[in-house]
Amino acid sequence: MKTWNVEDVMTKAVVSVRQDASYRSVVDLLVSHRFSAVPVVDDFQRVTGVVSEADLLRKIEYAGNEEPRLFEGRRRRGERGKALAGIAADLMSSPPVVVLADTPIVAAARLMDTEEVKRLPVIDDLGRLIGIVSRGDLLKVHLRPDDEILQDIEGGVLRAFFADESKTVTVEVAEGVVTLSGRVDRRTTADLAVRLTRQVAGVVEVAGKLDYDLDDTTHVVPGSITY
Incomplete structure (x- = not known):
């Protein structure tokens, strides 16, 4: 009995950004492709993080409010840092939630649910980006x-x-x-x-x-x- 894996349903033509990609270029990419997030890769195509719409919106959320509050928590400090960031390396969420190509789709679905993400970058054994799998991709099995x-x-x-x-x-x-x-x-x-x-x-x-x-x-x- 064949076990369906991520590689059976993933999208191979994946769009990514480099670590030095500017804030504006990432926004343009997400808007033009109607993505909600994009993986960030280094010079060897290894996934180092993911920039989402939520990461980019910190700049709007904290606009004009750069001064930290007294006893501000780690999460808010991180969000404030992203509000001041100008490149993908400083905007991205890291470490990224990724999945190997030979992961069963059942395990991928559970990982998405646990991590509360809508898509997962797919990597090879060396951590290099080879695809992307979304919730919609996992549903393809029922077609x-x-x-x-x-x-x-x-x-x-x-x-x-x-x-x-x-x-x-x-x-x-x-x-x-x-x-x-x-x-x-x-x-x-x-x-x-x-x-x-x-x-x-x-x-x-x-x-x-x-x-x-x-x-x-x-x-x-x-x-x-x-x-």
């Missing part, structure tokens, strides 16, 4: 055709893990919703088939019912599992 999802379930799940039951289970896919029907030997087999099917890229929901001959979780026979 897979139903016939491709069907092939993955039949070949990557049933024939790969349940060779004996592959001929007794029927699979139907409609707009990403999978229906499994038929009969297997054990309840644990039915449970595992459902769990593995849910992991196939593009599956929105698993619906239906699988009958089983032996409930090996309670030693009761026979039965069925509805999901």
Whole structure:
């Protein structure tokens, strides 16, 4: 069963800025491309940070208010510093939240949620920028055709893990919703088939019912599992 990684959905034609890029040039870039953030790279294309709209807005937020407050916290001091910054190296948030190309899309989605970011620069083993992945890119997996999802379930799940039951289970896919029907030997087999099917890229929901001959979780026979 194929595991979809970041490299399967990322955008490879990525726009970046150098560390010495001016404030105005970064603003122009974000506005012209309708980006909300852009990665910052060094001379070796290694990602050193990310400049976002929020970073750039500090100059407006603190305009005319350059004097620090008494007992000002670290975060506000950092924001005030960005308000006075003129180049990307001083504007950017660092260290950047990045992801490797072979990271599973599930892990990438969790990282975005944890770090509260909308996109992640994609790097190679040397830290060099090779792409960008956004929330929208991760959703591309749910645009897979139903016939491709069907092939993955039949070949990557049933024939790969349940060779004996592959001929007794029927699979139907409609707009990403999978229906499994038929009969297997054990309840644990039915449970595992459902769990593995849910992991196939593009599956929105698993619906239906699988009958089983032996409930090996309670030693009761026979039965069925509805999901």
